[in-house]
Each structure stands twice: as structure tokens, then as C-alpha cells.
Amino acid sequence: GAGVSQTPSNKVTEKGKYVELRCDPISGHTALYWYRQSLGQGPEFLIYFQGTGAADDSGLPNDRFFAVRPEGSVSTLKIQRTERGDSAVYLCASSPGGAGDRNEQFFGPGTRLTVL
């Protein structure tokens, strides 16, 4: 079946603007994750959804970042008042989920965000 998809693949915006990044997980996967990857670094965790609820949002850097998953499938990462330091690749992953889920995470191709 189809893998994790993310749109847009590239986003260029100006400092101070608002952006939304979308993630479509693998069908049937209840767990969804957002990570951020800066150049030359490994991905860093942002937020984890189990179903519609955020089970762990400890990685969100500040209150400019917010994510939703209203129907337990598609998720949107929202960034307000973007700053140049927000420039990175934003990766989404999904896994089958469930209590005590230990399954592997499958990643999408990412959205490259550039803040000018």
C-alpha cells in the first residue's frame, strides 16, 4: 500500500508568516509522529499522536508550534510567526500503534521549510 506522504515537499516563506505542513500516514496506522531535522543532524522528536490525542508533545520547541490530528488520520503541523531558525526538514512517521506499541516507525519524504 501507499507509504507516508507529506505536502508540500518544499515550502519557502518569509519571517513572521504562518505555515501549515500536512502528513498523511499509512492507512490504518493509529500512531503518528513529527520530527525536525536540521542540516547534518539526526531528526529530533516534536510530537506523538495516538489516535486523535497528543500522547507526548514534549519536543515542541515553543508555543509557536502546534499540531492537530482531528480525525485520527491526517495531521497538520502549524507554525506561527516563523523564524529563520525554524528552517529545517520536517519529517512525519507512522506506526500501527496501540497500547505499548513497539512497532517500527515508517517515515515520509519530509517537507523542507525555508524561512527567509
Added chain:
Amino acid sequence: KQEVTQIPAALSVPEGENLVLNCSFTDSAIYNLQWFRQDPGKGLTSLLLIQSSQREQTSGRLNASLDKSSGRSTLYIAASQPGDSATYLCAVRAGGTSYGKLTFGQGTILTVHP
């Protein structure tokens, strides 16, 4: 706080060599460890997943081992090929209340030249 370190940061080998990539982590209370491959400008491809109760996993020319008590994992690549050139990342899945998140190392950049 979990920290993951990968050694070496970069590795260049001739085609056909067997090689080992190393990953170490500071907190042994993990659920599992996952090895990924990342090609330039692309997302992550999962290679192998080792549960905390397992010692190793194999897939084709790849073999990953896990020594949870010492906080170490190795990825062994046999008979390397130019197509293996990529960045290899290891990630550990936390236990406790943060059991969803993966903590990544910075990666090993592998170049296999013909």
C-alpha cells in the same frame, strides 16, 4: 536524558569490503532500536528493528546486534556496494512515559567507491 552517539561520523571504503557502524546510547531502558538509511534529500528508510529482548536481526547483507546492558548496537554490512552509499542513522525508542519517541544519533555518512 537519552543521548545517542554514532561512530564514525563518516566512512569511505572500497567496494566489496565488510564494514561495521557503531551506535551507543546512555539510557539502557529502551523498548527497541531501529536502524535507518537516508539518501541525500530524502526521507528515512527503515532497515532493521531490534526489540529490547532480542540480540540481533538480519536482513540480506545487513546484520544488526544489540547489547542493551552496555548501551551498544552495531550494524554490519557485508560485501559493500556503491549503492549502499548513504547516511545511516540509529534511533532508540524510549521506555516509560515517552515510549513513543525515537532519539536519533547524528548518523554515519557512508561512501562506497567502485
